[in-house]
Amino acid sequence: MVFPNRRFVRAVGLMIGSIVGVGVFGLPFAFAQTGYGIGLLVLLVLGGMNAILLLMYADIVLHTPGNHRMAGYIAAYLGPTWGKVGIIGLAVSIWGGMAAYLIAGGRFLGILFGADGGMGETALGILLLCVVAAVSYRGLKFASRIEVGILGLLMFLLAFIVVSAIPDARVANLVPLHWDRWLLAYGVVFFAFNGGINAIPEMRAVLGSDRRLPHAVMTGMLWVLGLYAIFTLAVVAATGTGTSPFAIDALVPSLGDTFRVVGSALAVVSVFSIFLLTSIALRHAFERDVGLRKNAAWLLVFLPPAIAYLLGLRSFIGLLGFFGSVVSAAIGILIVATYESMRSSKACRDHACVEFPRAFSAIIAGCYALGIVLTMIHALA
DSSP states (O other): OOOOOHHHHHHHHHHHHHHSSTHHHHHHHHHHHHOHHHHHHHHHHHHHHHHHHHHHHHHHHHHSOSOOOHHHHHHHHHOHHHHHHHHHHHHHHHHHHHHHHHHHHHHHHHHHHTOOSHHHHHHHHHHHHHHHHHHHTTOHHHHHHHHHHHHHHHHHHHHHHHHHHGGGOOGGGGOOOOGGGHHHHHHHHHHHTTTHHHHHHHHHHHHTTOOOHHHHHHHHHHHHHHHHHHHHHHHHHHHGGGOOTTSHHHHHHHHHHHHHHHHHHHHHHHHHHHHHHHHHHHHHHIIIIIOOOHHHHHHHHHHHHHHHHHTTOOOHHHHHHHIIIIIIHHHHHHHHHHHHHHHTSHHHHHSOOOOOOHHHHHHHHHHHHHHHHHHHHHHHO
16 A cells, blocks of 8 residues: 655645635635636636746745745845845735734634624634744744644535535525626635745745655645635535625524534634744745844734734725735736746756746736736725
């Protein structure tokens, strides 16, 4: 009997755990607003482009000397100024994501423990942040060890929600299509793939000298795409236009108290997982690409989202849409530019780099730029 390589499984676990977070709970609401068919189309198109982008970044990570994070790789090929832009973009993107994790985490813990909004949910959100901060201080090695176990629980609980929702599923809930709302799905789906970039250097660290990083990336992406498609199908079919921004609470009235406990537990596990891994990724970026000491980097990771949350930031879907469509897309364009610069550098003369057609780079960068423009126009309208 052939057993899977443990390092490979842990690396795939890091990929899935870094991507599947609060974004998965915003997807059903976005799909219900646009219509499931449109949402699925956006998911598949953006998922394909994101997979290519992650493979480009994996190639950058594999063929660039040194132990960097995203900003360091950008600086190596585009220069120090763009490297600074990269670290600012990465920090803003992760801080925005962490603020969304706090909003969702407080809400899900409130559902789990019966806190009816207000200060109860706020206190629970801050409690979640404190736990994540304490665990993240121990670093990647500890996080990657617990990640596979967390993912096993996550897969079980996601399956529980899907199976629980099937009896209430109605095909009629999947039929309406609203093309005028596709931009909502675009932003939320983009955010739902957001953590993949942060996972690549951590996956390489877990794999060590193993060159199966591209294989691990694609395996993780296929799992994520399948998971998102099935989860959104079940939730939207069950709740239709009544789907809530957090997905779980709309199912509670029909599925009962057992579902409330198990479903909210799923949500908390998911939020904890993505919160932990993204916080470690940002701390490593501050340490390795900016040169901050561990304690200063750790503190800088958690202070901005905590302050924003305490000051009253509560727009969950708004955060997902903006940071997905604008900030994450801008980072994607930088990654494409870095990859194209690497292809003409010494790194690819000394090593066999992946040769994606240049048209792929142009299409991805163009689509991301168009998404940024349309989102800003819509925001200002």
